[in-house]
Amino acid sequence: MRLLLVRHPRPEVDPGLCYGRSDVPVDAEETLRVGATLPAGLPTWSSPLQRCASLARVLNPPQLRFDARLAEMDFGAWELRSWNDIPRMEVDAWAADLLHYHPGGGESVLAVARRVAAFLHDLYQEGHAEVLVICHAGTMRLLRALHTGLPLEAAALEAARTPHRIAYGEILALDS
Secondary structure (H helix, E strand, O other): OEEEEEEOOOEOOOOOEEOOOOOOOEOHHHHHHHHOOOOOOOOEEEOOOHHHHHHHHHHOOOOEEEOHHHOOOOOHHHOOEEHHHOOHHHHHHHHHOOOOOOHHHOOOHHHHHHHHHHHHHHHHHHOOOEEEEEEOHHHHHHHHHHHOOOOHHHHHHHHHHOOOOOOOOOEEEEEO
16 A cells, blocks of 8 residues: 655644644645645545645545544643743653653653554555545654554654654655
8 A cells, every 4th residue: 555644734823833733724825735736536534633634625535534543642731832831841751751751731652653553554454555644744753653564662652753854745655
């Protein structure tokens, strides 16, 4: 199976803001621009958050499914706060226990990895040759690590330790 992972367009939030699971909008023109770069006619799965869902709807694929397991990590009380305003000791506690710490009381990386792995397992069962998945940078890093066959905890750590360098609208192709 070929997975084409697409990061959503740039959201309309202030730079430096933690917005994980928050449902923030994207610019309509930017969404159309990104949509014009994507292949048409593929079965498509999308995070239900509007920064992904708006792009999925623009594509008007023959098969479109929204799946909450593709949503970005929930940062709890950190959501919509400036990263600079989050106490350093909380960020350090997260860095010291990437798998199990619940930043802001939200989800742990391991919890996110479990739901993303369940999505990927179900997707593989469908037997498509090629699919488009519109999601978030964190989800993309997890999907990439899981696609290599790493065990769940190792994939979660790999994804969490991978530097964030996925651009808005970027396509990442994973081949089996």
